[in-house]
Ligand SMILES: NC(=O)C1=CN([C@@H]2O[C@H](COP(=O)(O)OP(=O)(O)OC[C@H]3O[C@@H](n4cnc5c(N)ncnc54)[C@H](O)[C@@H]3O)[C@@H](O)[C@H]2O)C=CC1
């Protein structure tokens with residue numbers, strides 16, 4: 001549903017672009033309702049304006065105060081400076097939506113005027129094509145209506161789930177970073193097909209459609225992935241030979257450790273942003 005709130009993105013990087021393009025493509029909002037502010041790189045704003053029609057020219061302070069929704073889309077290391085620069089212009093009627101990995105709502109709440117609702121989200125880059133998996137949690141001043149509106153924003157670019165803030169680091173490791181693991185798997189599959197004599201284009205086409213088909217099977221049948229796997233795996237057949245090799249190479253353990261390490265990294269990114277440190 002298209003609605004009338006104005007958005008102001010702080011940070012014009014790849015995640016901001018993924019969300020903006022998804023919101024415009026899904027008609028959640030019009031380009032004229034989106035303003036983007038960025039540090040230094042005016043070329044980037046011109047690119048976003050030319051490509052999507054978003055706004056950037058008027059005073060940045062005015063853009064911030066006119067928006068109902070402020071989206072924080074800077075890197076974790078740049079957040080403190082960004083909040084110093086822009087935080088004082090925020091007001092309690094606005095909702096601040098952070099997409100920043102690792103950083104908890106209390107830190108942001110402490111850097112901006114008292115009472116502003118801060119909502120932490122973790123989308124992923126599939127926002128561009130309206131296929132993000134986004135997790136959302138509210139902060140201390142977040143009302144039901146803020147959560148609902150934020151869910152509607154992100155439902156326009158994929159699916160959403162409400163979680164407790166304590167789960168956000170795990171979410172970040174799993175679905176925030178998740179597309180990269182899948183692309184890494186695809187790189188390996190395509191190369192493996194080529195190693196076995198397929199052309200790169202045939203290998204990529206077969207791999208991509210296999211991934212897509214398997215994703216749809218998971219979603220549309222709702223079956224346990226282990227059951228779906230067993231249906232492919234004939235006793236003594238090719239799949240069994242492949243799966244046994246994956247087991248020998250501790251595939252399961254590699255994935256488990258990767259997600260654990262990514263979650264720890266999310267915690268580390270947030271650790272230096274504890275509210276008590278800023279007092
Ligand atoms: N890339 C991804 O897959 C995902 C990223 N995220 C989060 O999104 C955030 C942004 O990530 P990317 O877009 O990849 O980073 P990026 O580096 O592409 O973009 C960050 C932008 O913020 C701008 N910026 C820095 N300081 C600023 C300031 N004081 N005022 C205004 N703009 C400022 C930079 O100029 C840059 O354009 C990160 O915190 C990341 O954790 C979340 C989900 C997925």
Ligand SMILES: O=C(O)[C@@H]1CCC=N1
Nearest residue numbers: 101172175176177178
């Ligand atoms: O790698 C990162 O830190 C960000 C957060 C989730 C995906 N990309």
